[in-house]
Amino acid sequence: MGLKDIGEFGFIDRISPQCCINRERVYKAIGDDAAAFWSDPKRLTLVTTDLLVERVHFQRSAVSGFDLGYKALAVNLSDIAAMGGTAREAFVSIAIPEDCALEYLDAIYLGLRHLAGEFGVNILGGDTTASHQDLIINIALTGSVPEAEILCRDGARSGDLICSTGCLGDSRAGLHLILHGILRDTPELEKLYQEHVRPRPHLREGRFLARQGGVSAAIDVSDGLSSDLQHLIDSGRTGARLQADQLPVSPELEWFGRRFGCDPIEFALAGGEDYALLFTLGADRAERVQKAYQQEFGQGFSIFGEITESGEMELVSPSGTRSLRPSGWNHFQLQKQHGSE
């Protein structure tokens, strides 16, 4: 049985159950012209959206439906996390080629609902249509945040510390395994692979940091540390100095670097898809926030640089100081980049 047989509405009936997690704030879920839900009156509403295109963001043959659905939502949740917000309602648009099995689609929605359930997000609607060749998924996600607590990109000031809620570069190493068909024959390699296919959105960390005060700017690391840090600098009209030996590199990535002859620092700087939060923190608040964070999460965040007035990014390492350039992803130079992998 295929999509042609069940039609759009059959497909919607198939994917609708369990999409609505918190019914009390929902007036109309899937099934009307638009979804309707109450907004909390004292909070800002957030909206983010991400479009995933087959052969650009993923290869259908190389990713399970579950992981694809999971990650499609995870990248949006990460954007809400980077604003210090709480995720609310998701809207999933999907364009489906004829050769896409219903079981694969079901698995996509299993992955979506699994992650949505973890963070109390309702899937309230979307759009389903055909596609001639590529599978396409767009998710629009709303969230909310108290106005006084919102974390933006443009608040970093000279002297602020540069911090991250997680390790950087692991996801890029996981992608390396996929692109080179490397067998995951150790726990280290499995861990790196999981960081790539099932990144954990740092919503709880973002919300916690937003409540603390003292966090001056935040962004999630999607394109890579050097590219995303550049956004903070551009927005705040500042510069940045990073300490190479303090970058948050996991033991697994160190191990990977030794085994495959790669530089973990380069992976951490340019990797992308980490979905940790990169944030800046007033130096006078750092000790208090770090202590509270450690109490909440059992481990601290990483501090590996500071905001400067230079207008440039620079990396300090034992061999000297060099200037850094944004090295992340340009979707429109896809072939070139894949060619250099």
Added chain:
Amino acid sequence: MGLKDIGEFGFIDRISPQCCINRERVYKAIGDDAAAFWSDPKRLTLVTTDLLVERVHFQRSAVSGFDLGYKALAVNLSDIAAMGGTAREAFVSIAIPEDCALEYLDAIYLGLRHLAGEFGVNILGGDTTASHQDLIINIALTGSVPEAEILCRDGARSGDLICSTGCLGDSRAGLHLILHGILRDTPELEKLYQEHVRPRPHLREGRFLARQGGVSAAIDVSDGLSSDLQHLIDSGRTGARLQADQLPVSPELEWFGRRFGCDPIEFALAGGEDYALLFTLGADRAERVQKAYQQEFGQGFSIFGEITESGEMELVSPSGTRSLRPSGWNHFQLQKQHGSE
């Protein structure tokens, strides 16, 4: 110069100006991880989303960029209209193949901003990425409506009148001209073509009807009268009886029918993409609402049937009564349907 040269952020810089219409309700527009805006505390927030895929919903060679952008937003505005709402903020995701000229993309955003400006809608964000072959546009649109005034699909009751805010079938005739390469050599044909490529969202009509009271259910006519009416019947567990000679058929469609040997009634029943509002109205309120509507818009809405308890749709014409089946669009049977055109 192409997209590869300017990159994603160059493209965003290019499309961002004039996207934000009402700055006073916006906290963060394009340029952060998510947009942030205040919701009116006494109203329901609405969200709708539509995904347009090249070769499924449009042929790039057959539609101007302006018209594509216009229609991509129009179909979403129409969904907010069908809820009785006011449109608020739009989020545009676009996946761009390498052979798509920047001028074509600019024209898409001209069309988007033109229509957004007409209805005071902010374009607050989105996502831009590459595509290997097809141009893809997803728009997520928020709106709001007072809780007491929301128009849903499930309120139609036996005895309610079946009404429309506009003519039906014109858009289908316009599509016929495109599919058959027919020259638009008369004002009638130009009118039908325009109804297809630049449908007017009936937001003002929807808002007006929502305020009146007495409107029991509403939907916008996107798939075709018989298909969309079926949604109202399914939602309300009712039936419907339509009067063929009272269906809202334009003089242009009558003229088209004579010239090309088509039945205007069939176009009105099965055409789709009309984006008029189909609604049901308590018979006791009809006279008052129609009078107020005429005062507001200079002409009345069409009344062409009534809700029954039969569970079926039927069409009454001089030649007798026949049962109606939903005949609208199934995206997943695309080839078959185009084959029968």
